[in-house]
Amino acid sequence: GWDRALLWCVLVAAWEAAWGQLRYSVPEEMPKGSFVGDVAKDLALDLPTLHDHGVRIIDRSRTQYFALHGKTGHLVTAERIDREQLCESVQQCVLRCEVIVKGEMQIYRIEVEITDINDNAPSFKERDLEERISETTAPGSRFPLAEAHDPDVGRNSLQRYELSGDEHFSLSVQAGPGGDQRPELVLAKALDREEAAFHELSVRLVLTAVDGGDPPRSGTAQLCINVTDANDNPPVFAHDRYGTSLREDAPPGSTVLNVSASDADAGTNARITYGFQEAPAKVLQKFVVEAESGTIRLQEALDFEDTRGYTLVVEARDGGGLVAHCEVEVEVLDVNDNAPEITVSSVSSPVPEDAPAGTVVALLKVRDRDSGENGQVWCELSGEAPLSMVSSSVGSYKVVTASALDREEASEHRVTVVARDRGSPSLSSRASLVLEVSDVNDNAPVF
Template sequence: MGIAAYSKKSASAMAGPRREALGAGQLLRWVLLQAAWAAGGGQLHYSVPEEAEPGTLVGRLAQDVGLEVAELVSRRLRAVAKGGRDCFEVNAQSGALLVKSRLDREELCGPSPRCALDLEVLVDKPLRLFPVEVEIRDINDNAPAFAVNEDNLIIAESRLPGSRFPLEGASDADIGTNSLLSYTLSPNEHFSLDLQKNNEQRKSLALVLTKPLDREETPEHRLLLTATDGGKPELTGTAQLVISVLDVNDNAPVFNQPVYEVRLLENAANGTLVIKLNATDLDEGINQHVSYSFNNRASTKIKDSFSLDANTGEVRVKGNMDFETQNLYEIQIEATDKGQPPLSGHCKVLVEVLDVNDHAPELAVTSLSLPVPEDAPPGTVVALLSVSDRDSGDNGKVSCSIGPGLPFRLVSTFKNYHSLVVAEALDRERVAEYEVVVRARDQGAPPLWASRRLVVPLSDVNDNAPAFPQAVYTVFVRENNPAGAPVLSVSAWDPDLGANGRVSYWAVERRVGERPLSSYISVHSESGQVSALQPLDYEELQVLQFEVSARDAGLPALCGNVSVQLFVLDANDNAPVVSPPGSGRGALGPELVPLSAGAGHVVGKVRAVDADSGYNAWLRYELQEPRAAGPFRVGVYSGEISTARALEEADGPSRSLVIVVRDHGEPALSATATVSLSLSERAQAVAWESGPPRAGSAGPAGAMNVSLMIAICSVSGLFVLVIVLYVGLRCPGAPEVTCGPGKGPGASASEAGSWSYSQRQSRLVCVGEGTVRSDLMVFSPVCPSSAENGEAGKGQGLTPNASGQVSFIGLISGVVPFKRCEFVNVF
């Protein structure tokens, strides 16, 4: 038997990306398939005759959907039958659709005029679905068959020519021409056949009496009824008609119409009245009494579904009516009188079952692609769903929807198929999993609905960089810390999962002076702990600024940085040093002192510096043995040696003073200096002092002091002016007092008008105008809290700046009446 296959629409447009280079033949084929597919409405159609042998080619499925042979394995071309009828299979090598098992159109589709099986053809990468319909063509493989091999009829001899006796025609399981039946009757002189069509195009077969019967001549007639179909070759079926002739009751009951049509809802309850029949008999007496019954050839299905009252002719519902199982019943009913012999009248009742909305929609997930990457673009297919409803008309029309507030939407792809696709951007860190409820609702009254719950998890991608909780970490470390001691821990958080959220740390390498950053600190890659690799020296490094980077383990990796400011706090680890350089007990002198010097005469000055800063560099000068000093004293903060009273010859020719220089650290460190003084009567012996000044003129010492003061004030004024201009250009709008890193010279004014410098950390310089006898000390601000400062507040004036930090200004002797105070950042 031949096979006819045709395609209404080529699937090549949906088979995924095409190869870049197409030959001329392939291009022409692709264009033809596109045109055929567009003209056909989106579905592949094939046809195959029933009883085709297994392995028979149905169609070249791969070619029709646009797949190359080399793609068959990777894209997994497969066909899925609906309704569990697995009659076809796809050849994995050639992509051809083949017959898998025996095809019997009558078994598959019954009396339906059209027999077609629906298939779903699926391919992967990307996922595509092609609806395929395979029509099973009928062949003339069923001969006509009568319900009974022998049909007994009783006809009274009084029946007139032209009387009709209905016969049950033969049935043919085939369709079309193969089921068109014609009837013939064996030759006889009394009977003929009459075949008529009613309004439903149904044929009614009747035996017609053409000549009056004579029971005495022929009590019984045996005729052969033959039914022939219209197939090629023709097939026939026969039935024996046995006609018994009786001579009694000559009027049969008659119905008021031969065919009755009734409509009945499928949910009609048991006992519901279908129709009440009425037949009349022209006879009188007992021959007029009629009883009703189903024709003896009525099927069991009819007898199980309906009941008939023999006396009243009422037909009622007996079983459950189901439109989806059978929507039309044809009932043959007889009305028989009680005469001898009894006569019968016949009618046909056609019961049409009407559909009601008694079936809810059915949802099925055909394909599911989970989990969904959180960076999936809109339009990505998550699931493919099929929906069906066994009802008909509006009762079988179904609409689908999902709940609001979800980043998904339903797209109708083919008839009864919907795709769940991504509608907007996803974020796993915000919502890791969605619960999607798909609802299907029909258009019946009342409507019925069904739902399907889908859990859609999201898979993580590396779309979040590690983040630190603060932009800058500030830490204070006291100098001389132990090597390898931790100074702080940094921690970054990455909301991604797995390797995408696993964070490692390292310091961004840079140079600190002449040395690399890695020689100062190290960062633990897992914990983020920052450790100092060596003891820090405040006199070498006051502020260490660097960046710590956090990187996740994703592909590609993402990074985040944070700045760390490490302030080194000063410790009292440097003892004062007397200038000129000396350690321990240094000797200064001998100094010549005139005997004529009065009280308060400056005879010398001890100069000392301390490499520390702030309170640790504030120096105090004391006599080790005050009683041995005699008429001399030393300035507590200036270090100037002066006479406490006028000198006398009894004070001796010379004296040695041991001066102790102490800082204010905890514990305090000190140095000593020995000054030798010689008393002399010669005025020229002391370079900075002469004899008593003359009236109207200043002595040499006074002139030198005045010149020195003028020079110092000029240099200091110029220095302050340069600093003010520099700060004004670099820091416009900055607060008046700031605390920043750097080294600067600290200065203290002596009673004699000279200046001494120490290398101290200086952030605040205050210039004032006051008496020459006042001593002014300037110290660097202490940034940490008072607990870090020790005795920073003892006897000091505290001046907080804009950052809440404190500078120390010590007044050594007297009170400086400030008229002008300028705050300068020294770098």
């Protein structure tokens, strides 16, 4: 049957250090029950022992993604896994889990890489795009276009853009700071309102985004170019890039930064309004820019443990439709707002009173989602008992017997595990352990 318990999966990026004793890979979107790996064979585990003593899979995510087949020792999928839902923009999607063989009091660590399939086509947030360009705009002028989004990764992700529709325009693709592709419309030939092609003062183009899958998938947007009368000068930002930092406990309404652009034109052509260029919903939920002043404000609470920084692209648009862009990097600063979390992975109770000193009686996991000193944790046992705690690896502890037990003196021992972080002020958590002592025949009858 399926043995499911206490799932603990952690998403990790590709740059993290190797963690597991076993590493498997499985494509996303595989049906429930798909084979992942032969854990029993790869760990040289005895199947009868697994069946008699039982095993547990520990996985910290809210959803159980894997199960272990007790009769075969096979690791299989317990749910259909959507890589894009789990990892979003993470290049390498890895789930971690632990297998505990109860009879051995042994933990085996497993990593499963979720590989991408080309199940998403590139798409534009809006299918109909519009640009306003003055008839006096010089050939070679560039106009940023909306970017397409493809949640797949690697070759299956967005690879190129194509433009079709009119000889007056061409396409240029620039590399963004994160390696993303940013399409720009380039004016190849001078515009003339009196030409027959522009008698309605508009041009229609098709912008196509193509991924690298086999076969490739694509998405399109209709681009309408409105040719306007002269607006000679686009807005210019005081800086191309801005940087600032904000504590994660900053209240909504806090001012993040003020950006400023100027325009050498006069009248309505010089009136500038500010806004965000196309951005993920998470960014638009957190921040807002005042259209008239360029002041960026926080509108939803931050969480350092969720996102440590944001890149905002602010657009300045003048009354004639010309635009400029600047980037704002917002660093989120950690505060000590998370107490350590204690997880009792396994308890061996009762323990024979003749168990030798050093016998492992419990396995614990401790973590703190803060960073730096706020996330550094030390643990201790509180209570009178012949027990001690030793660290087996980062965040993992064993509770062992410190000396011989005597059931006739104490039939059970109660201790409290205390975990404290090194933040200021320090936060702590507690967990109780109850250890029963079983009798052995170590006393002769006495008259």
